[in-house]
Amino acid sequence: MKNWLPRCARTPKWIAAVVLACTLAAPAAAQQADLFDGGKLLLTNGVSSIQGASGGGLATWSTIAGRGTDAGVGLSAHATLVELPDYGFQSHGVSVGLFNRVELSYARQNFDTRDVGTALGLGKGFTFNQDIFAAKVRLAGDVVYGDPFMPQIAVGIEHKRSADTPIVRAVGATEGSGTDFTLSATKLFLSHSLLVNTTLRLTKANQNGLLGFGSASGKKHSLQFEGSVAYQLSRRAVIGAEYRTKPDNLAIAREDDWWDLFAAYAITKNITITAAYVDLGSIATFDRQRGGFLSAQFAF
Template sequence: MDQPLIRFFGSLCLAAAACAALPATAQDATLVDGGKLLLTNGVTTIEGTSGGGLATWATIAGRETDAGIGVSGHVTFVELPDYGWQSHGLAVGLFDRVELSYARQNFDTRDVGAALGLGQGFTFNQDVFAAKLRIAGDAVYGAPMLPQIAVGIEHKRSGDAAVVKAVGARESKGTDFTLSATKLFLSHSILVNTTARLTKANQTGLLGFGSAGADDYRLQFEGSVAYQLSRRAVIGAEYRTKPDNLAIAREDDWWDLFAAYAVTRNLTVTAAYTDLGSIATFDKQRGAFLSAQVAF
């Protein structure tokens, strides 16, 4: 088993053991209470981590504060002119300090699959195992100029090793490393996030990692700005740069304009207009992003 997976599952086991060691009444309290302000736990990214839709944030999944254990689940759809994208997964937040998550991504090539010789409706699949650690600051409270800062690791495994290598990828699995800073300026109702990502991923890993001519880690940027219209509603924009490794197809940066609404304390719905540029030689992949997150 790869070292990133060993560390991931090791952390998960330690968390489970810590929870099991609590008295029954304490376990019930930590799993039921949710003390975060609405929307301050973020929504769910395409990789299954907490944040925006495209960008990872320093936030920790779930609605629990440092007094307990939070849980969230998501399902996301992206409808593009030539493709369909879907993901679903779970995340656990431990005492607002550690986040462990898993997401399954499915990328439907529809008619493009036949045009590229892969077969009508060929679907690329990827599993993403991630862990995040908050190392400093608080996204909402504390010093106004000290953001919440978190480091993260995302281990990705393509389910289509032979295909991604045939299109030029060097590997079918890889690991991203992230450093995020997030701050909500409550008095101005503005949230700002920036993330640095070290990655070799082609189309976030769905088309493998690296290539024969480009197998080094590349530093990429993810940024988000959001404005809180009310306690329940937020609008904003995101931008994400991406490496361009494959010789057969150009890879563009991504951006979106989004709106998130807390239907209840536990259910948040996010909708966005997103521009993913060129994907596998097909340009102008602009469309709708829709995601639902349940969090406790």
């Protein structure tokens, strides 16, 4: 945590501008009500994805972080671990939801190469690190309410900065930082206890950005798809699946699509635990990277 604050102090100026604009445009009701009203239905704010934005474990959704409604502010924090046969992944971060309209998030990702680091010439236990600053704006619709066939639609931007630019360039990436753009549509069909999400992502990130951005043969953004389906077993329990397509830019290593099977449980209205089986395919020439995903989210 001691390295987290200095990085956040360098948050891009556009995030501060969004915060100011949303604060000035806050509904008058929010000035009279409890600012942290926590009025959302359980699990309808999603969980924290590995990018830090709210959604599923692997995919970004149009949901807005925190439990605040359109008359309040929501906050959430997460910690995520993914254990694979040859690698270890860890993510932690925070996000804020402003009046169920705007979401701002920060996530720190750490990717431990363990013994693979030696085989790659990086040294045993070499860890790739990345910071992700993101913003999301709800444009129309509502996840739960309103027209039963009108989804909540949101656009997002995720700016990613590798802390290992010389290394990712050495493996073939052209840049150590890059920006993804997302368009998401999410709807909970209450009568069927079914949530469906689709997301389109413009990206040039290699392995989500941990191996840099672009390559000599693919410098431009490509359009990728993220899909999620979840079934609500009860007010507190959800099961589901996700699929996420990936660009395949680097000549030295194939990059596969990702998918998972997950279960989320709201222990209390503020604490949600998510567990999943994930298949991340081939990573840096090592195939069959399948394992366990565990995440804890604290939301207010």
